[in-house]
Amino acid sequence: MGEPYYITTAISYPNGKPHIGHAYEAIAADVIARHRKAEGFDVRFQTGTDEHGLKMAQKARDMGVTPAALAAEMSQHFIDMCDGLDVNYDVFMRTTEPRHHAATQELWRRMEANGDLYLDRYEGWYSVRDEAYYDETELVEGEGGVKLSPQGTPVEWTVEESWFFRLSRYQDKLLELYAAGEFIRPESRRNEIQRFVEGGLRDLSVSRTSFDWGVKVPGSENHVMYVWVDALTNYLTGLGFPDGTGDYARYWPADLHLIGKDIVRFHTVYWPAFLMSAGLPVPRQVFGHGFLLNRGQKESKSVGNVTDPIALAETFGVDTVRYFFLREVAFGQDGSWSPEAIVTRANAELANSFGNLAQRTLSMIFKNMGGELKSGLEETTADALLAGAVAEGIAGLRAAFTDLDFSNGLESWMKAVFACNQYVDEQAPWTLRKTDPARMEAVLTVLFRSVRQLALAVRPVVPTAIDKLLDQMGQPAAARDYAALETASWFDDLITSGFRVAQPVGVFPRLELPEAVD
Numbered sequence: 036m037g038e039p040y041y042i043t044t045a046i047s048y049p050n051g052k053p054h055i056g057h058a059y060e061a062i063a064a065d066v067i068a069r070h071r072k073a074e075g076f077d078v079r080f081q082t083g084t085d086e087h088g089l090k091m092a093q094k095a096r097d098m099g100v101t102p103a104a105l106a107a108e109m110s111q112h113f114i115d116m117c118d119g120l121d122v123n124y125d126v127f128m129r130t131t132e133p134r135h136h137a138a139t140q141e142l143w144r145r146m147e148a149n150g151d152l153y154l155d156r157y158e159g160w161y162s163v164r165d166e167a168y169y170d171e172t173e174l175v176e177g178e179g180g181v182k183l184s185p186q187g188t189p190v191e192w193t194v195e196e197s198w199f200f201r202l203s204r205y206q207d208k209l210l211e212l213y214a215a216g217e218f219i220r221p222e223s224r225r226n227e228i229q230r231f232v233e234g235g236l237r238d239l240s241v242s243r244t245s246f247d248w249g250v251k252v253p254g255s256e257n258h259v260m261y262v263w264v265d266a267l268t269n270y271l272t273g274l275g276f277p278d279g280t281g282d283y284a285r286y287w288p289a290d291l292h293l294i295g296k297d298i299v300r301f302h303t304v305y306w307p308a309f310l311m312s313a314g315l316p317v318p319r320q321v322f323g324h325g326f327l328l329n330r331g332q333k334e335s336k337s338v339g340n341v342t343d344p345i346a347l348a349e350t351f352g353v354d355t356v357r358y359f360f361l362r363e364v365a366f367g368q369d370g371s372w373s374p375e376a377i378v379t380r381a382n383a384e385l386a387n388s389f390g391n392l393a394q395r396t397l398s399m400i401f402k403n404m405g406g407e408l409k410s411g412l413e414e415t416t417a418d419a420l421l422a423g424a425v426a427e428g429i430a431g432l433r434a435a436f437t438d439l440d441f442s443n444g445l446e447s448w449m450k451a452v453f454a455c456n457q458y459v460d461e462q463a464p465w466t467l468r469k470t471d472p473a474r475m476e477a478v479l480t481v482l483f484r485s486v487r488q489l490a491l492a493v494r495p496v497v498p499t500a501i502d503k504l505l506d507q508m509g510q511p512a513a514a515r516d517y518a519a520l521e522t523a524s525w526f527d528d529l530i531t532s533g534f535r536v537a538q539p540v541g542v543f544p545r546l547e548l549p550e551a552v553d
């Protein structure tokens with residue numbers, strides 16, 4: 036078994052159906068998980084729903100249902116979204132599960148045993164929308180002079196008895212953690228958080244008494260924990276914590292918490308401080324990705340531009356949507372999508388460049404060679420150069436993906452695809468068919484090999500289409516990771532098996548712009 040690699044997404048608030056931002060994060064995490072698997076890692080991938088807190092309680096009240104019923108109904112939509120987008124998680128964590136209450140209470144006890152929790156009175160500003168406390172100095176003025184959080188959400192003055200966490204104790208330790216390596220990525224977010232922590236940390240209010248939809252504070256049953264204490268602990272619960280053996284021992288600390296830019300503070304200030312307090316190792320990295328915008332605009336119910344990610348995948352194809360998100364957006368920055376941009380990108384790169392290359396290659400082998408591949412053909416300089424270009428493009432993709440730089444990784448891959456298309460045009464196998472049939476067979480064989488390598492490399496991004504293609508190329512289902520790129524005997528094995536290329540079926544169709552996308 037390979038080295039362990041534990042990746043998580045944020046757990047979503049199931050106070051409504053999933054939106055495009057949820058889909059973007061889930062897809063990116065899934066591609067990272069598949070990429071690491073292909074690299075030989077023993078991957079554990081967790082996602083889920085964050086079901087407690089005032090936001091859920093208020094939404095349920097507005098709808099006239101219990102918070103538990105709302106959470107149960109909506110979390111199913113998040114499970115369906117993962118299924119609909121080929122997001123292959125290992126664990127879907129729901130924070131209302133009893134084992135999660137037990138894990139969170141254990142974390143609390145450990146923080147208390149370390150002297151980091153005390154009872155006091157909280158007076159300050161709270162944003163239900165963000166489930167966050169803000170300092171007076173952080174607030175901004177909205178229309179009519181109303182006070183808003185830095186995220187632009189309403190805040191309310193709150194006065195309550197509350198348990199506090201001694202966050203102020205952790206300032207130096209956190210700064211050391213940031214200085215030691217790449218705990219926070221990208222760099223811009225690291226600088227922002229570092230400045231925030233350098234500015235001084237106030238103790239954090241970590242319990243509420245005004246409502247009861249949450250995890251009970253041990254020994255203080257009229258308090259429920261601040262929803263972020265319980266939400267962050269999901270990353271431990273899914274591994275069996277507090278049992279320190281088994282999955283926990285194997286996968287903790289997490290290699291990567293993948294989250295959006297708006298919740299970096301919770302993951303890089305509060306979470307490592309809670310873990311340090313409880314005597315547990317901190318995660319290796321937190322990556323705050325950017326936001327996905329609809330033609331440059333935030334999707335919102337009031338603007339009426341909210342996209343259902345499953346409908347999007349049904350309209351354009353799951354693989355297309357996955358490819359588009361990773362190719363179009365510089366990971367870490369905000370990105371924008373529109374139906375036109377999806378269609379343009381998919382047609383140019385998937386249909387016309389790679390899809391057409393694969394289709395032409397298989398089709399010519401079927402028609403001109405009776406589907407039969409040959410070994411021992413003579414290799415020219417052009418053939419060797421192409422093999423080099425393909426290897427380079429794939430190496431570029433792998434290195435960039437490991438660094439979470441998807442758009443450049445796919446660009447490197449596209450360069451290799453272009454090299455193949457240029458090779459087809461230059462070698463003109465359709466002409467060789469009459470002038471030099473042996474050379475035609477060699478050219479088509481070189482192309483078959485190249486298409487196989489390119490397909491294996493891009494499989495983490497577009498798994499369904501690539502599996503359909505690799506099936507048509509006689510590639511064993513069990514040998515589709517990156518190790519297969521280096522298997523010396525694969526081609527001879529294929530010939531020995533008696534495999535013949537059949538009339539190919541295209542796997543990346545050309546798209547038309549739909550009339551309206553819901």
Ligand code: ME8
Pocket residue numbers: 044045046047048049055056057059060085266267293294295296297298325326327328
């Ligand atoms: O924040 N583009 O849940 P959430 C990209 N429950 N990503 C986006 C986005 C957009 N337009 N909008 C939101 C929560 N996200 C908490 C997390 S983790 C212990 C608790 C991202 O449903 C957002 O940044 O509001 C977050 O990473 C994820 O979607 C879930 O957001």
